[in-house]
Amino acid sequence: MQLIGNGGERFDDVREIAVLRGGGLGDLLFAVPAIEAMAAAYPEARITLLGIPLAPAILQGRTEAVHAFEELPVTPGVRDAGDDAPSLDDFVDRLHGRFDLAVQLHGGGRNSNPFLLRLGARHTVGTATEDAEVLERWVRYVYYQHEVVRALEVVSLAGAAPVTLDPRVHVDDGERAAMRERLGVGGRPVSARLVAMHPGATDPRRRWSPERFAAVARARLEAGDDVLLVGDATDVPAAAAIVASVPEQLRDRLHDRTDALTLAELPAALAAADVMVGDDSGPRHLAVAVGTPTVGVFWFGNVVNAGPFDRGRHRVHLSFVTHCPVCGIDVTQVGWSAERCAHDPSYVDQVTAEAVIDDVADLLRTT
Template sequence: MADEARSVEPRHGVGPILEPFEDVRRIAVLRGGGLGDLMFAMPAIEALAAAYPDATITLLGSGSHAALLSDRPGPVDEVEVLPVSEGVRPPKDGEAEDDAELERFFARMRERRFDLAVQVHGGGRYSNPFLLRLGARHTVGTQTPDAVELERVLPYLYYQNEFMRSLEVVGLAGAPPVSVEATLHVTAQERRVAADLLGQAEADRPVVGIHPGATDPRRRWPAERFAEVAARALDDGATVVVVGDETDVPAADAIVAQAEHVAPGRVRSLAGKLGLGELCGVLDACSVVVGNDSGPRHLAQAVGTPTVGIYWLGNVINAGALGRARHRVHMSWVTHCPVCGIDVTQVGWTAERCPHDESLVAEVSAAAVYEDVAHLTATSPLPRDT
């Protein structure tokens, strides 16, 4: 951290709140990745918007971030989709990193003349050099020992709640927290679309949402466990809807097939059929959402729906909901790969991931999960925001 930043008398938030920078009119926030990654950054972005009310905020993010935030009220003024860049945005669908495309992107960003650039995308090995190429007057972010330094930095220690990490980073820029978890506005149109998709189900019965997917297969609870939860919910009179993207269709179909006999017609899959706006509307219409550590569970939390999450113990530290009135956490205490026995608590640059994809959360009890589902469905400890 620069000497100037060290000398400031600290105020306290999640971490020290340093003096804000002067004359900040344009802010860039770097946070690529999936929907959950975006949710982790939202409280930090809200803090920046409150600390610098006259500044515009540009999120350097993914295509899914742009689709989700387009025309949605909130602190982000615009989303610039990141080009393919090692450690910042991985290639997909035949893409490859292109030096000319990257230079065009940075030239266009430098024309914006950002006053402040904020890195909340990992430890900085790749993201800090990327951020510096924006040419901003001031930079803040996290730093591993092998990363280049920004103007003001925090050490990146992997096991930390991601909401808190991002809030600590923007504290370096003089932005105290105004919230500690993401809040996402659901539009009236999204609610109408969800009502059409669900018919009268959400008005007549509680709706239990299920999301069986996760980017890392080791975070996926077995489909048969989700099916057991679905069957219990149906038996108690609820309607069940399974959501997810195209990769979740096989698990969703298996859940429906295994639970359908309990109450034919009251369990259905919308996996692979919803845009992000439609997904927000459906999650908002649910009484409770059950899922792995995944983007849709984070979205459900952000729109105000109670959730029951199935987590591996390390992911609870980084991504678990902070409160328990609306959100319940069921945790697997597995610390070694079920196949090869390697220590799975070692992460990133400290140890390579073993090649096995066996679930680390299979031991979590379906009966225990459903107990929380039933409780959150039957008793709303706090009123839903509207």
């Protein structure tokens, strides 16, 4: 494949590569295709991911592109909090001069570029907003760009061409079958399907209401399928509302594992599903990465940055909210410099449950 954007020549004699990508689960997954591109372009190099603890929990043993993990220190704009995180000075002292090439895939560079430069790598590539210190090779950070493509454009500066657009997180058939047995769906008829749901998102404005998820769950349970609920502790209230809305006679096929699965178990749980329904959130992006078809509920602006690329496996439902329903502020101006009002209504509840139900049924027929 061709390089994305202006690109650049490969650097010579690169044996150690650092990739900076903190943030949440979705942020990590958006970087995986770029990391795979680097691994293909520099096959003799060792790639170390500078991230937070969820990175090895999700990727260790599930990708050949990352060879080592280093936990980021707490430092403004790079990592905001973390118990037992290394100190900044210890982190820099230990890693300074180790890397031949350092790659910044973490935001616009205002904080991440100075942090990366402290590592003393021979070469650096990354993004830069207008107020950011620039690296050796850089591309302007413009908010409205798909995060996967943004990361691929960065690594193209180092001569790395794409090898995939979707993130890839490997789950083998044995893991998938074992998870279905653990959930109690392994012995069901072949015609029965497992539909996973994640009724949450970090930003409350991206959350589809629990009653809409519940309508989808009831439709699939009435059709004879099993439904799996996943999420962390913040998603427990939504999951409880979904369970409460399901008739008692159908609840034996509703498997609520919210706040019960570890991050390391989540890839297998999502891979065990035949379709996954979710908001614009990390678990939905992880479902894409493990190869599970998805139906996603998105605010339209987030599709630009985070939507799935194909429609044979992944369906998208859009909410076209342009102003906060409470105060009327323009919400299309988003990103690092945007004004943020104090209100958190759902921006996506104009998406109907019926539309999602139809696409779940269609994917179950066609994938």
